[in-house]
Amino acid sequence: MNNIRLSVSMNANGTPVYSVAYKNKTIVSPSQLGFSLADDTNFHSGFEVIGSEMSSFDQTWQPIWGEVKNIRNHYKQVIIHLKQKNGNHRLLDIVFRVFEDGVGFRYVFPKQPNLKYFVVTDELTQFNLISDNQTFWIPGDYDSNEYPYTISRISEIDNASMVAKSTAIAVRIAPDTKAVQTPLMMKTPDGVYINIHEAALLNYSAMQLHVENSNYHLTASLVPDAYGNKAYLHAPSHTPWRTIIISDKATDILASKMILNLNEPSKTSNTSWIRPMKFVGVWWEMQTGKGSWNYSDYPDSLGKDGKLIPNGKHSANTTNVKKYIDFAAASHIKGVLVEGWNRGWEDWFGNWKENVFDFVTPYPDYDVKEIVRYAKSKGVSMIMHNETSGSATNYERQLDTAYRFMNRFGFPAVKTGYVGKIIPRGEHHDGQWMVNHYERVAEKALEHHVMIDMHEPMRPTGVQRTYPNWMANEAARGNEYNAFTDEGNMPEHETILPFTRLMGGPMDYTPGIFKLKGYAEYAPERQLHSTLAKQLALYVTLYSPIQMAADLPENYLAKPDAFQFIKDVAVDWDDTKILEAEPGEYITMARKEKGKSNWFLGAITNANGRSTDISLQFLDPGKKYIATIYADAVDADYRIKPEAYQITKKAVTVGSTIHLILANGGGAAVSFIPVK
Numbered sequence: 001m002n003n004i005r006l007s008v009s010m011n012a013n014g015t016p017v018y019s020v021a022y023k024n025k026t027i028v029s030p031s032q033l034g035f036s037l038a039d040d041t042n043f044h045s046g047f048e049v050i051g052s053e054m055s056s057f058d059q060t061w062q063p064i065w066g067e068v069k070n071i072r073n074h075y076k077q078v079i080i081h082l083k084q085k086n087g088n089h090r091l092l093d094i095v096f097r098v099f100e101d102g103v104g105f106r107y108v109f110p111k112q113p114n115l116k117y118f119v120v121t122d123e124l125t126q127f128n129l130i131s132d133n134q135t136f137w138i139p140g141d142y143d144s145n146e147y148p149y150t151i152s153r154i155s156e157i158d159n160a161s162m163v164a165k166s167t168a169i170a171v172r173i174a175p176d177t178k179a180v181q182t183p184l185m186m187k188t189p190d191g192v193y194i195n196i197h198e199a200a201l202l203n204y205s206a207m208q209l210h211v212e213n214s215n216y217h218l219t220a221s222l223v224p225d226a227y228g229n230k231a232y233l234h235a236p237s238h239t240p241w242r243t244i245i246i247s248d249k250a251t252d253i254l255a256s257k258m259i260l261n262l263n264e265p266s267k268t269s270n271t272s273w274i275r276p277m278k279f280v281g282v283w284w285e286m287q288t289g290k291g292s293w294n295y296s297d298y299p300d301s302l303g304k305d306g307k308l309i310p311n312g313k314h315s316a317n318t319t320n321v322k323k324y325i326d327f328a329a330a331s332h333i334k335g336v337l338v339e340g341w342n343r344g345w346e347d348w349f350g351n352w353k354e355n356v357f358d359f360v361t362p363y364p365d366y367d368v369k370e371i372v373r374y375a376k377s378k379g380v381s382m383i384m385h386n387e388t389s390g391s392a393t394n395y396e397r398q399l400d401t402a403y404r405f406m407n408r409f410g411f412p413a414v415k416t417g418y419v420g421k422i423i424p425r426g427e428h429h430d431g432q433w434m435v436n437h438y439e440r441v442a443e444k445a446l447e448h449h450v451m452i453d454m455h456e457p458m459r460p461t462g463v464q465r466t467y468p469n470w471m472a473n474e475a476a477r478g479n480e481y482n483a484f485t486d487e488g489n490m491p492e493h494e495t496i497l498p499f500t501r502l503m504g505g506p507m508d509y510t511p512g513i514f515k516l517k518g519y520a521e522y523a524p525e526r527q528l529h530s531t532l533a534k535q536l537a538l539y540v541t542l543y544s545p546i547q548m549a550a551d552l553p554e555n556y557l558a559k560p561d562a563f564q565f566i567k568d569v570a571v572d573w574d575d576t577k578i579l580e581a582e583p584g585e586y587i588t589m590a591r592k593e594k595g596k597s598n599w600f601l602g603a604i605t606n607a608n609g610r611s612t613d614i615s616l617q618f619l620d621p622g623k624k625y626i627a628t629i630y631a632d633a634v635d636a637d638y639r640i641k642p643e644a645y646q647i648t649k650k651a652v653t654v655g656s657t658i659h660l661i662l663a664n665g666g667g668a669a670v671s672f673i674p675v676k
């Protein structure tokens with residue numbers, strides 16, 4: 001097949017070794033495979049090959065929602081059957097799949113007499129690179145992925161100097177100063193793009209990568225449990241897929257469907273209740289300090305008379321929620337998220353208390369019945385919020401009750417959250433125990449026909465193919481950092497995310513901030529490092545089947561002409577064209593709305609302005625379109641004049657070209673609506 005070549009062999013010690021070449025150039029030099037186990041530790045050498053099978057596969061499938069209508073799953077597969085010559089004669093299979101855009105492989109532990117329940121103390125998989133590639137990395141923290149990216153050579157990777165930058169998690173554990181998280185995006189000195197990640201992370205812990213600065217060798221480093229073990233398994237079973245996506249075009253990396261293809265098909269065919277949507281939320285006003293999640297300011301919640309004493313700032317009150325419902329209805333936005341509606345927020349953060357929330361008891365000023373009645377009368381759906389404050393066991397105990405509550409009141413979706421240390425045992429957010437927890441939650445939600453959006457989980461690995469109700473995750477540094485830190489997210493951040501975090505699945509980034517300066521009550525000088533037009537472009541460049549319009553209704557009502565793009569933009573697509581891309585620099589994409597002829601384009605840049613001519617060859621032939629171009633104004637600049645935009649309209653066809661000028665830290669968004 002194609003440009004990718006995989007070689008597999010056994011070295012002199014009986015250790016399996018693989019290497020990968022692209023267009024006849026080595027990308028991964030011979031790299032070892034195997035494990036250490038808790039008892040009888042050596043599960044990496046002394047093997048012999050006892051058989052192998054080759055096959056090929058070519059099938060096209062339709063995702064329930066997604067970036068494209070049809071996905072081709074086309075690969076050649078080889079399974080290598082191994083047996084240890086001595087001792088317990090244990091068996092290990094390794095399955096390799098070679099696609100047109102990369103390689104995936106995983107370990108399979110066949111059923112056998114001498115391997116039943118076993119503990120993995122280390123996975124020893126190597127990715128021996130051969131050049132000092134440019135990398136886009138975040139440190140190997142076991143509990144948080146909410147970091148800004150560092151761009152450096154492999155030889156320069158060192159996270160020792162990094163202070164805890166992910167403030168939403170009260171704990172930072174990254175004992176290995178040379179570990180980075182995946183997806184790890186790289187570019188070789190001769191211009192080949194490489195992305196290393198994993199697919200189908202289930203019942204295992206997340207893989208991070210330990211980096212050897214001197215020889216560019218990377219080694220799997222699994223997130224441990226509270227006792228330092230890496231995984232508890234039972235044969236027959238298998239690991240997730242290790243993925244290496246390779247191309248000399250950056251756009252191919254973003255277009256790759258390899259990770260989705262390595263996941264199992266949907267667990268259900270009953271999916272009519274799974275509906276991509278846009279939503280607004282009682283959210284940014286708390287993030288920016290105008291309102292509060294908590295109803296009362298008393299840590300123990302109660303005044304002398306045993307009643308909660310209101311602080312007068314509680315945002316999730318019936319009157320305020322109705323304003324958001326009215327706004328959503330008037331804007332044809334389907335969902336309204338409300339955070340801070342349930343008791344417990346007085347004392348939820350960093351206190352290591354187990355039973356802070358029960359997920360069904362509203363504050364006295366939040367009338368659930370009335371709110372859902374009102375929303376229904378306006379054709380709006382309410383989105384539930386379950387913040388667990390890291391108490392995952394408490395959430396598991398409450399799962400049935402919480403999801404029955406959603407069913408009873410007709411909440412079609414829930415946003416969950418895992419802020420803080422995972423209690424009681426101190427498991428890590430990215431360890432096997434939590435990976436299994438997130439799956440149990442997705443499964444429970446599936447059973448109850450609830451769509452799910454997880455905040456602070458491990459980063460995704462394409463499992464949304466299997467659980468199509470698992471719409472999105474945060475799992476990276478979202479727009480919220482612009483609310484609670486001055487540093488926020490710098491302009492290159494959103495040009496890196498699609499090459500890293502979003503390789504595994506949709507992100508709830510919460511774009512669409514219109515008031516770009518002076519929004520934080522407690523820090524009036526704070527500003528977003530973005531222009532307004534760029535905030536619009538993110539609806540196209542940061543894919544998610546659920547997209548928040550994150551700003552306050554009043555800030556949208558002040559700029560109805562720009563808000564029109566958010567009203568119009570789709571969230572589910574028949575086609576996606578990655579038109580231009582360079583990680584850390586710029587991305588331009590166009591997407592076609594599901595079941596319609598409308599197209600939407602987003603173009604974003606880093607701190608440097610740029611201009612580009614985009615040929616509209618992607619439009620439907622034979623149709624005339626009105627292009628509405630939401631661009632940075634001539635004097636726009638993310639530091640000085642972030643809110644300056646201009647809107648122009650133009651008749652275009654498939655033969656047209658549009659010229660876009662992006663300000664420093666800017667962007668452009670374009671809607672193409674066919675003329676009737």
Ligand code: NOJ
Nearest residue numbers: 168339387417419455474
């Ligand atoms: C962090 C989440 O990312 C944010 O969206 C949410 O508002 C807070 N936790 C509170 O749950």
Ligand code: CA
Nearest residue numbers: 168455456474
């Ligand atoms: Ca977060």
